[in-house]
Ligand SMILES: [Zn+2]
């Protein structure tokens with residue numbers, strides 16, 4: 001069974017459960033926590049709020065963030081410079097050689113690792129839309145620290161195909177875009193970028209297959225992007241193929257420039 005089918009079946013089941021679980025919202029959550037206590041997935045500490053139902057604040061904070069210096073263009077941390085106290089960002093060798101033609105700058109808030117990776121997986125595949133709270137806060141903290149707040153006209157989530165959207169019940173990138181929007185006072189949320197062709201889940205594909213998988217998969221409806229500076233929001237970026245295809249589509253639709261903000265980058269960790 002391929003991953004997409006597996007996801008669909010899981011999500012059919014979770015959709016059925018969603019109705020039954022509805023009463024647990026609000027006061028129900030506090031009651032549930034009283035009778036069915038929840039514990040941190042990493043250290044086992046009892047969790048007292050429903051803000052993040054997976055990890056305690058300490059384990060969450062220990063999940064590694066991306067800090068300076070990182071590549072000015074692709075957002076990847078510079079392995080050699082970690083821990084050397086240098087604070088200025090600069091382009092990596094790969095970007096100097098072959099800069100991305102469609103994306104001006106890509107930013108990632110954290111490594112796709114530890115508590116953050118686990119949270120993103122459940123956020124996407126296990127019907128946990130409330131996890132947008134913790135992940136959104138991660139984006140807000142990064143964006144306030146590292147990004148130009150007045151730069152963008154539009155904040156655009158990476159879209160899901162309508163079939164997958166219906167099965168999942170929500171678009172995780174849309175929920176993240178909503179959370180980070182207030183950081184950019186000039187920007188508004190725009191969903192005119194659509195996924196017009198269903199694509200396979202990228203995680204099991206190599207780089208070449210990923211590019212082929214998303215080629216021609218997106219389109220922009222209307223002319224909302226014309227002359228606009230766009231910030232594209234995604235949950236996790238691995239090889240850039242999805243966000244590059246989205247950015248190319250947005251640029252063809254007249255966007256002046258496209259930057260990308262992801263909650264996590266799947267890059268190797270280089271501890272000092
Ligand atoms: Zn913990």
Ligand SMILES: [Zn+2]
Pocket residue numbers: 071072073074075076091092093094095096
């Ligand atoms: Zn780079």
